[in-house]
Amino acid sequence: SGAVVAASGAGGARPPKAPPRRPRGKPRFSRQSAIKKSFQQEQVVFSTPVPADPTVAIIGGGASGLACASALAARGVRAVVFDTGMHGLGGRMATRMVDDGRRLVFDHAAQFFTASDQRFQKLVDEWVDKGLAREWRGSIGELEAGGHFTAIPSSTPRYIGVRGMRPLADAMLPENDLIKVVRPSWISKLEPFNGLWRLFESEKPQGQYDAVVIAHNGKCANRLLSTSGLPQLTRQMKV
Ligand SMILES: Cc1cc2nc3c(=O)[nH]c(=O)nc-3n(C[C@H](O)[C@H](O)[C@H](O)COP(=O)(O)OP(=O)(O)OC[C@H]3O[C@@H](n4cnc5c(N)ncnc54)[C@H](O)[C@@H]3O)c2cc1C
Structure with a gap:
């Protein structure tokens, strides 16, 4: 997930051009290239340029949204992250603690990760240095009904969150005045209005932004x- 959908200014929607027919026998577009194509064909056009100090709304505070907020802050761009999380940020990097004397930690979505991108590897190395993540050298695999375990081999290092995944999500947000988090908040509507993007949580207005990133x-x-x-x-988001 993670699609930038808007820019700034005033104006209306450009009608979509009909997509060209696909010649018989040609492979279908990948979802990514189909979305890229739609971006080229269909945009909300605003007549005024994006201001020099834009504010970006990021809808979703999982790994994608947090990486986006952090990257924007590194470039001096303000962002407001909206997330539904009742217990914390992180989305599918969710961790639950059971404190019955043994302090059990459960990652009930992502449980481990690999790093194939240099920039992500740099972040992972920082987490390892801070004691938040460590390489997992044990087995990882699928436990089937009946108890049969099938190991999943990997040629690249696999990492886990030392106290679960959620602290990694928290660590993705730099302490920075440029980032604001609104949580728990479920954004239910976005619409272009007077050259900005207006967000609503149910009927409650949640501000106007120069650009919106959907990160879910x-x-x-x-x-x-x-x-x-x-x-x-x-339509493509339905796929
Ligand atoms: C069971 C399971 C196991 C997995 N195991 C692994 C694993 O071992 N290793 C691995 O690398 N990956 C794993 N994954 C995948 C990984 O968790 C996800 O790819 C990744 O966390 C997705 O991050 P994201 O930021 O794109 O989305 P999400 O983490 O889903 O974050 C999106 C956030 O946006 C919020 N949101 C949605 N709609 C709105 C709205 N309208 N307004 C405000 N907020 C909204 C959501 O509540 C959520 O908090 C697993 C996933 C699952 C479900």
Whole structure:
């Protein structure tokens, strides 16, 4: 997930061009290239330029949204992260603690990760130095009903969160005045208005932004984009 959907200024929607027919026998576009194509064909056009000090709304405080906020802050761009998390940020990097004297930690979505990108590896090395993550040299695999365990081999190092995944999510947000977090908050609607993007949580206004990043899964994005003036992109989020 993680689609930039908007820029700034005033104006209306450009009608989508009909997509060209696919010649018989040609492979289908990948989802990524289809979305890229829709971006080229269908945009909400604002007549005024993005201001020099834009504010970006990021909808979703999982790994994607937090990486985006951090990257924007590194470039001096303000961001507001909205996330539904009742217990904390991180989305599917969620960790639950059971404190019955043994202090059990459960990662109930992502349990380990690898790093194939140099920039991510740098971040992982920082987590390792801070004692937040460590390489996992034990087995990882699938435990089937009946108790049969199938190990999943890996040629690259695998890492786990030492106290679960959620602290890694927290560590992704630098202490920075440029980033604000609004949580728990479920953004239900976004719409272009007077050259900005207006967000709502149910009927409650949640501010106006120069750009919006949707950093969560497609089904929710489909609902959110239904009022965006981007029907083609909205349809693709359903896939
Ligand atoms: C059971 C399971 C096991 C997994 N195991 C692994 C693993 O071992 N290793 C690995 O690398 N990956 C694993 N994954 C995948 C990994 O967890 C995800 O790819 C990754 O965490 C996704 O991050 P994200 O930021 O894109 O989305 P998410 O983590 O889903 O974050 C999106 C956030 O946006 C919020 N949100 C959604 N809609 C709105 C809205 N309208 N307004 C405000 N907030 C909203 C959501 O509540 C969520 O907090 C696993 C996933 C699952 C489900």
